[in-house]
Amino acid sequence: MAFGKLYGLSSNPRTISILVAAKANDVELELVETQANANADFNKSAAYTKVNPAGKIPAFEGANGYTLSEAIAIAVYVTSQNEKTSLLGKTKQDYASILRWLSFANAELLPRLGGWYRPLLGLEAYNKKTVDDASKAALKNLAILNDYLTANTYLVGERITLADFFTAALLTRAFATVLDKKVRDANPAVARWFNTIVNQPAFKAVVESPVLVAETIKYTPPKKEEKPKAAAPAAAAEPKPEPEAKKPKHPLEALGKPEFVLDEWKRQYSNEDTRPVALPWFWQNYKPEEFSLWAVDYKYDNELKLTFMANNLIGGFHARLEGSRKYIFGAQSVYGTNYNCAIRGVFLVRGQESTPAFDVAPDMESYDYRKLDHTNEADRKLVEDMWAQDVSITVDGKEYPCVDGHVFK
Numbered sequence: 001m002a003f004g005k006l007y008g009l010s011s012n013p014r015t016i017s018i019l020v021a022a023k024a025n026d027v028e029l030e031l032v033e034t035q036a037n038a039n040a041d042f043n044k045s046a047a048y049t050k051v052n053p054a055g056k057i058p059a060f061e062g063a064n065g066y067t068l069s070e071a072i073a074i075a076v077y078v079t080s081q082n083e084k085t086s087l088l089g090k091t092k093q094d095y096a097s098i099l100r101w102l103s104f105a106n107a108e109l110l111p112r113l114g115g116w117y118r119p120l121l122g123l124e125a126y127n128k129k130t131v132d133d134a135s136k137a138a139l140k141n142l143a144i145l146n147d148y149l150t151a152n153t154y155l156v157g158e159r160i161t162l163a164d165f166f167t168a169a170l171l172t173r174a175f176a177t178v179l180d181k182k183v184r185d186a187n188p189a190v191a192r193w194f195n196t197i198v199n200q201p202a203f204k205a206v207v208e209s210p211v212l213v214a215e216t217i218k219y220t221p222p223k224k225e226e227k228p229k230a231a232a233p234a235a236a237a238e239p240k241p242e243p244e245a246k247k248p249k250h251p252l253e254a255l256g257k258p259e260f261v262l263d264e265w266k267r268q269y270s271n272e273d274t275r276p277v278a279l280p281w282f283w284q285n286y287k288p289e290e291f292s293l294w295a296v297d298y299k300y301d302n303e304l305k306l307t308f309m310a311n312n313l314i315g316g317f318h319a320r321l322e323g324s325r326k327y328i329f330g331a332q333s334v335y336g337t338n339y340n341c342a343i344r345g346v347f348l349v350r351g352q353e354s355t356p357a358f359d360v361a362p363d364m365e366s367y368d369y370r371k372l373d374h375t376n377e378a379d380r381k382l383v384e385d386m387w388a389q390d391v392s393i394t395v396d397g398k399e400y401p402c403v404d405g406h407v408f409k
């Protein structure tokens with residue numbers, strides 16, 4: 001039986017740090033995939049806020065009912081379950097030094113690095129100055145680590161401790177995105193140490209092959225064809241804005257109230273087992289004259305690099321679909337492996353056209369929309385596979401496993 005549940009995401013650095021600590025100490029944890037979004041329904045639920053009142057990840061729930069939030073506390077607690085562990089140091093000074101590096105990694109390194117790569121990944125609004133400032137602050141912190149590791153093999157003492165596993169884990173996403181060859185060459189001690197730590201069996205068991213980016217990723221604004229700007233009206237002729245301008249109605253509102261209740265379907269999908277209960281419910285209640293089904297696939301699979309970055313693209317697209325939430329449901333997933341992946345999905349859309357629903361997202365043009373026929377067996381299977389997010393797809397004769405995804409509901 002597992003020692004407890006870890007709420008987190010397998011691609012999330014703080015989650016990785018605890019999974020590695022658990023592996024290194026033979027502690028079995030059950031990973032419960034939980035979004036890194038304190039505003040997600042599950043994260044706000046009473047059940048989850050009992051475990052972590054902040055709604056963030058990671059969080060721990062022991063088989064004995066003990067709950068704990070905060071990555072450092074969980075990593076130390078999990079490690080200390082192994083009475084013979086050497087990962088917490090030998091002396092009180094060792095232990096204090098380990099805490100020093102855990103705190104430096106969690107409160108200094110990661111936030112600055114995140115401030116650099118998160119906007120580049122589309123996880124936060126992009127502002128050049130903010131990103132430049134974050135990258136400078138992050139490189140200053142990295143130099144502190146590099147100076148220390150120039151004179152020391154490991155962070156504390158002469159052998160690997162939790163400080164090394166934890167700090168390296170927190171750097172995995174940074175090495176995959178912004179700490180490119182140039183940065184690594186400028187910080188050779190950090191690069192050497194990172195390589196040693198991620199090649200330890202406990203680390204490899206969690207992250208099989210950490211990515212070292214060749215060149216820092218660039219910010220790519222959502223793809224949208226420029227609409228020609230209307231000529232600016234002469235200042236004198238400029239009409240005064242309507243004081244009480246009414247919010248424009250969503251074009252799909254004109255279709256009226258459908259018989260098929262989309263929210264009821266979303267409830268079925270959220271609360272019931274997908275294949276045995278929710279999907280049969282869907283086909284029994286689906287009204288094709290009111291809602292259409294669409295395969296929505298990314299047009300630029302060959303530009304995708306890391307699977308978690310592809311998954312972030314889906315997350316960003318779904319966030320920008322917010323204005324159409326009343327009219328659509330869908331799931332999209334990333335299939336394949338790093339540098340060899342594809343984004344596929346299926347949406348249920350009010351009406352018979354896709355544009356009115358997807359037009360709210362500037363990046364709608366990055367996707368192909370293919371209308372599906374609910375009476376066609378292959379199309380029905382596609383709907384089920386995409387919504388169940390539990391089977392591989394075949395691309396150019398090769399099997400691509402489903403690695404991550406988002407549901408828009």
Ligand SMILES: N[C@@H](CCC(=O)N[C@@H](CS)C(=O)NCC(=O)O)C(=O)O
Nearest residue numbers: 014036037038039056057058070071
């Ligand atoms: N101080 C917390 C920070 C946790 C945290 O910020 N987690 C991020 C993911 S690494 C999160 O869940 N963010 C979601 C949000 O802020 O909405 C810790 O060390 O565990």
